[in-house]
Amino acid sequence: MKRIGVLTSGGDSPGMNAAIRAVVRKAIFHGVEVYGIYQGYAGLISGDIKKLELGSVGDIIHRGGTILYTARCEEFKTPEGQQKGVDQLKKFGIEGLVVIGGDGSFKGAQKLAEQGIPAIGIPGTIDNDIAGTDYTIGFDTALNTVIEAIDKIRDTATSHERTYVIEVMGRDAGDLALWAGLADGAETIMVPEVDEDMDVIIKRLKRGHDRGKKHSIIVVAEGAGSGVDIGKEIQQKTDLETRVTVLGHIQRGGSPTAQDRVLASRLGALSIELLLDGNAGKMVGIENNELVAHNFEDALAKEHYLDEKMYKLSKELSI
Known part of the structure; x- marks a missing residue:
């Protein structure tokens, strides 16, 4: 294999650039040319493809986002779109592909692999919702961003004796909310994997207030409900002064x-090793601090599952 391509797809996550850098430099170290595919699968279809050199990935390991940009592409979900992608890869003489993204991105890589294009997937998403790896690239950074924000909000909650509802990302997975809530001592953590009884939450808040608790922090994953709606319900049923903060895309x-830089570097290098060994059609990851490929x-x-023991612990420590 003398020429490979690399693209980023789906939502951006901190550490994608570090993964791109590792892919490019590891490949060049082994005498392989690397071509960057811009705008994800949309760029693959349109042929937005350029050769990357060592200098192309200089000074990017510390940068968030992705220098290759990313975009959703409905056309690539069709057989016709996939064939256009294969044709572009053949046109540029690209013999293998590294895809950095989430499960939707991996489905696209799988389709290419089925058509004879050796492909490797690197998990990059702040949601940490990919099975087959303990951590995804970007999760640790997003988690620390959320923790820093909650720490600051807690200062205000304490000063004004308020209840704060903080909505974080996590449409289908509650890892970000669970880890941040546990790390910040949240009274309640709401995740999409568990149906929470609002009456139980209300009783817990009232019980805390009755024993002299002056403020409370509630962390809500977006997939578990609207932070704004939950905040309104709490205020109506408890008369506790309640404020809502939706952290939004600051988390990305x-x-x-x-941790994310090192993980991205290790997974990027592993993806090249697998391609050069003829061991493609896989997703790389890390389990028990050992690199793996599935x-x-x-x-x-x-399916990715929420850590039930950690969730139970959060309940036990928030009494």
Whole structure:
């Protein structure tokens, strides 16, 4: 294999640039040319493809986002769109592909693999919702961004004796809310994997207020409900002064943490090793601090599950 391509797809996450850098430099180290595919699968279809050199990825390891940009592409979900992508890869002489993104991105890579294009997937998403890896690139950075925000909000909550509802990202997975809530001592953590009884939450808040508690922090994953609606319900049923903060896309940005930079570098390098060994059609990840690789079929067939022991612990510590 003498020429490979790399693209980022789906939502951006801090550490994607570090992964791109590792892919490019590891490949060049082994005498392989690397072509960057811009705008994800949309750029693959349109042929927005350029050769990357060592200098192309200089000074990007510390930058959030992705220098290759990213975009959603409905056309690539069709057989016709996938064929256009294959044709572009053949036109540029690209013999293998590294895809950095989430499960939707991996489904696209799997389709290419089925058509004879060796492909490797690197998990990059702040939601940490990919099966087959303990952590995804970007999760640690987003988590620390959320924790920093909650720490600051807690100062105000304490000063004004208020209840604060903080909505974080996590449409289908509550890892970000759970980890942040546990790290920040939240009284309640609401995740999409667990149906919370609002009456129980209300009783807990009232019980805390009755024993002299002056403020409370409630962390809500967006998939568990609207923070604004939950805040209104709490205020109506408790008469506690309640404020809502929706952190939004601030969670996606920022310089990646050391953990995300190292993870991205390790996974990026592993993806090249697998391609050069002829061991493609896989997603790379990390389990128990060991690098692993799973077939796309196996990885996509499994579901990511919330850590039930950690969730139980959060309940026990928030009494």
